[in-house]
Amino acid sequence: MFITESFIFTLIGTVAFVVLAPIIGCFLAGLDRIISARMQGRVGPPLLQPYYDVRKLIAKDDVTVSGVDGVYMTCALVFTAFAGGIFFSGGNLLMSAFVITMAALFFIMAAYSSRSPYAELGAGRETVQVMAYEPMVLLMAVCFFMAAGSFNVGAIFNQPLPVICLTIPAFIGFLFILTIKLRKSPFDLSTSHHAHQELVRGTTTEMSGKTLAKVEVMHWCETVLFLGWTGMFFIWGTPLSIILGVVVALAAWFFEIWIDNNFARVKWQAMLKWAWIVALVCGGINIVILAFI
Amino acid sequence: MGYASKSPWVIHYDASSCNGCDIEVLAALCPGYDVERFGIINTGNPKHADIFLVTGSVNSRNIDVVKQIYDQMVEPKVVVACGICACTGGIFHDCYNVLGGVDKAIPVDVYAPGCAVRPEAIIDAVVQAIGILEEKSKALQAAKKGA
Numbered sequence: 001m002f003i004t005e006s007f008i009f010t011l012i013g014t015v016a017f018v019v020l021a022p023i024i025g026c027f028l029a030g031l032d033r034i035i036s037a038r039m040q041g042r043v044g045p046p047l048l049q050p051y052y053d054v055r056k057l058i059a060k061d062d063v064t065v066s067g068v069d070g071v072y073m074t075c076a077l078v079f080t081a082f083a084g085g086i087f088f089s090g091g092n093l094l095m096s097a098f099v100i101t102m103a104a105l106f107f108i109m110a111a112y113s114s115r116s117p118y119a120e121l122g123a124g125r126e127t128v129q130v131m132a133y134e135p136m137v138l139l140m141a142v143c144f145f146m147a148a149g150s151f152n153v154g155a156i157f158n159q160p161l162p163v164i165c166l167t168i169p170a171f172i173g174f175l176f177i178l179t180i181k182l183r184k185s186p187f188d189l190s191t192s193h194h195a196h197q198e199l200v201r202g203t204t205t206e207m208s209g210k211t212l213a214k215v216e217v218m219h220w221c222e223t224v225l226f227l228g229w230t231g232m233f234f235i236w237g238t239p240l241s242i243i244l245g246v247v248v249a250l251a252a253w254f255f256e257i258w259i260d261n262n263f264a265r266v267k268w269q270a271m272l273k274w275a276w277i278v279a280l281v282c283g284g285i286n287i288v289i290l291a292f293i
Numbered sequence: 294m295g296y297a298s299k300s301p302w303v304i305h306y307d308a309s310s311c312n313g314c315d316i317e318v319l320a321a322l323c324p325g326y327d328v329e330r331f332g333i334i335n336t337g338n339p340k341h342a343d344i345f346l347v348t349g350s351v352n353s354r355n356i357d358v359v360k361q362i363y364d365q366m367v368e369p370k371v372v373v374a375c376g377i378c379a380c381t382g383g384i385f386h387d388c389y390n391v392l393g394g395v396d397k398a399i400p401v402d403v404y405a406p407g408c409a410v411r412p413e414a415i416i417d418a419v420v421q422a423i424g425i426l427e428e429k430s431k432a433l434q435a436a437k438k439g440a
């Protein structure tokens with residue numbers, strides 16, 4: 001009985017996520033481009049520019065190098081939808097993290113399938129990015145479990161205090177790897193949103209038309225999910241605290257855009273080293289603190 | 294208005310000649326003019342591009358490169374020849390290795406003359422190209438529906 005109930009919740013959550021996340025994510029992406037342009041002293045594109053781009057890409061002719069990259073990207077989108085559904089229906093945080101990593105793996109497969117040297121390089125770098133952020137994501141989930149007493153995101157609504165009160169180091173570590181997860185500079189190694197000219201077009205080099213449109217939509221959904229993870233730390237028993245969660249998530253997102261525009265890309269060695277150091281220090285300290293409380 | 298004209302992504306290739314037009318094209322794409330206002334992105338990837346800006350004349354060495362880039366672009370696509378070299382071969386037209394304008398290699402949609410081509414002429418040409426892109430996009434949609 002319990003399993004079927006949570007299954008139905010996840011399904012409803014997934015449907016809601018599929019409908020809402022692309023809309024919210026599209027607006028966020030448009031705002032991102034306008035804010036970035038303003039930071040560079042430009043006017044920037046219209047708010048709906050990401051939507052126009054995707055519509056144009058869908059209307060392009062179907063050309064594919066390998067024949068399977070479109071299928072891999074569809075899988076990536078489906079897993080992203082499930083990860084979002086699991087999280088926003090109050091499901092298991094760890095499960096959500098694993099499923100979104102599956103989406104990242106399918107994205108990597110899509111890039112590898114083209115056999116292009118640029119795409120393969122991008123896929124290799126994306127793999128390194130997964131290696132860099134995954135330890136911190138897991139430690140964040142463990143800290144969440146120790147603080148909330150459950151891996152279920154829904155448990156935050158039974159808390160007398162927001163989870164952040166006990167997990168400040170883990171949250172800082174999570175903010176660090178959020179930049180990697182959102183593929184923002186200085187960690188936009190696998191594919192960059194700004195540099196269209198360079199080798200760093202990476203993973204998406206051989207993708208065009210509908211496949212590239214899927215990458216964009218996946219990125220919108222990912223942004224919403226990761227900002228959801230960010231907001232989760234600040235929500236507790238009172239439903240009003242959801243507003244606080246949304247505000248903090250938006251602030252974190254603005255912070256990411258600021259970082260994106262102010263820091264130059266680093267080498268993958270530096271990213272891996274720092275991501276693991278941050279994960280071990282922040283995650284480790286937090287686990288020790290929580291173990292003694 | 295369709296979506297093709299709202300998000301025209303550009304790729305630029307400098308075939309040969311003196312590079313004067315090349316610099317003018319990059320000047321027109323620089324942040325000062327902020328072409329991103331019109332959804333234009335300067336991509337380095339033919340698979341992502343809708344508009345192909347070529348400067349300089351075609352010679353026996355680069356004709357294959359020009360064809361390669363054109364072939365890799367996904368329909369609908371338009372080609373703009375920027376500068377008199379790209380239109381006809383210009384002052385280099387009787388060089389021993391020069392074959393002529395870009396239309397010796399690929400079909401050209403818009404010719405923007407000038408030596409060097411003025412940024413205003415480039416912008417004019419790109420606006421025209423966007424119109425043609427829109428038409429081609431509609432034709433492609435109709436063909437897809439018919440098929």
Ligand code: SF4
Nearest residue numbers: 311313314378408409
């Ligand atoms: S048209 Fe004139 S300025 Fe342009 S590439 Fe040719 S020679 Fe140079």
